[in-house]
Amino acid sequence: FGVPVVLNSNLVDGSLRESAVKNETKILLYEAGEALRFDEFSIRAGMKGILNVLQHLGMTRKVVRSKKKRMPFIANGSQWVRANASGIVHNIVNLGDQITKGQVLAEIGSPYGAIFDSVKATRSGILIGKQNIPLVQEGEAMFHVAYFSEDDEEIAGHIENVQEQLLPENDDS
Template sequence: MTGFDDKNVLHILGEKIAPGQKRTLNFNLAKLYTTTSVEVPIIIQRSKKPGPCVLITAGIHGDEINGVEIVRQVISKKINKPARGTIICIPVINVFGFLNMERAFPDGRDLNRVFPGTQNGSLASRFAYQFTNKILPLADFCLDFHTGGGSRFNVAQIRVDPDKKELMPYAQIFGAPFIVYSKNITKSYRSTCAKMGTPVLLFEGGKSQISDKDIARAGVHGVMRILDHLKMLDKDFVVPEQTKDSIIIQSSTWLRAKYSGLLHLKSTCGDFVEKNEVIATITDPYGTFRHKVKASNDGYIINTNEASLVYQGDAIFHISTALVD
């Protein structure tokens, strides 16, 4: 394994971490205008027993609080103390964005669209380059946590590239309510993992700037199931039962607003709706207009727009169009 010597000592960011040790390292990101350093804390826990290295990350988009909360709970509850191998947790990758509650880096770039980065490029690209070369090669398995953008709420889901069939067993073990087929996006963190041959599960749940306890629970329980499968979960933990199998969505479509106005939702994430069922209404502020939003097809709602106001053409619901048996 890259980064481990013949004595199973982990070499990372110029430090040596022996089996059984734990350490918090600061990954230097850049400096503020005041020359104050901005650093990304990396929490490392190692077992004395050899085993895989799992990398758990969140906050690639700085305003996605749910992912940060999931990784925080994994650390706080000591789930990250492995029975074997190594667990590396990075609760907030984009510290700049987290400080400002913004999705992007200060240079305006989406960090999740510049991987694997370049050594002399933009700030986001430079960080992606350092992360890809100094941190990612250590991992045998990655878990990355995200939420919906803006006012859009994602149902708890694992996204899997349909071409990566080897990831499906892991997605089912994670046990989120839904598994959604989703192609890897060019220059994303997930696509870089795939090119490096490192298995990665991408979790989506909730919406930006909001912490949701049900979403956090789904994420933490999924981490525990994966670690248990890898024989890395400490024996003191009880593995959360998966109440039902994940629903696998092969394809989906966005239902968009036909009119501008005030949005009133009648259905929510996770609901199964039937074609032509009224799932929302759009009204004007004056009490003279009321439009019924009807489901375009039978399917599960996996994303809802929770904004109070919408413009014509805004995405309101993301609905499945085909399931995998």
């Protein structure tokens, strides 16, 4: 497919993946971006991935690439960090950032500027998802952190390179 990070996750009851496994059907599920929003990077990465799969299956002509093919990093698991208070969110980290356990990911405050609480990482890893809505309710999922057995710094650098290649500012076409 060609994405920088692959999350190896368990089946969820009632999900498309569970149904496919029960019916012995091969599927490739691509999840990226924020719910109810279009995200240019996620769209471009998905389109590139679909074309890669079609080429691999011999359904389209193979394009000769001069770039070295990189294998994706496989996440051992992931965890959502949840809001511990309700209020206005000031995010401090970005998608693809390497984070460490205890690092402040966001601050939650009042409309008048007072900070109620800080949202801290519960473990080290790479930020693979986050909510972007400026208001949060206590208990809502805010940050999706993937954790690996490999070096987080190398993975974060790899994700940054992929972002530079796919974002519109760097589009040579």
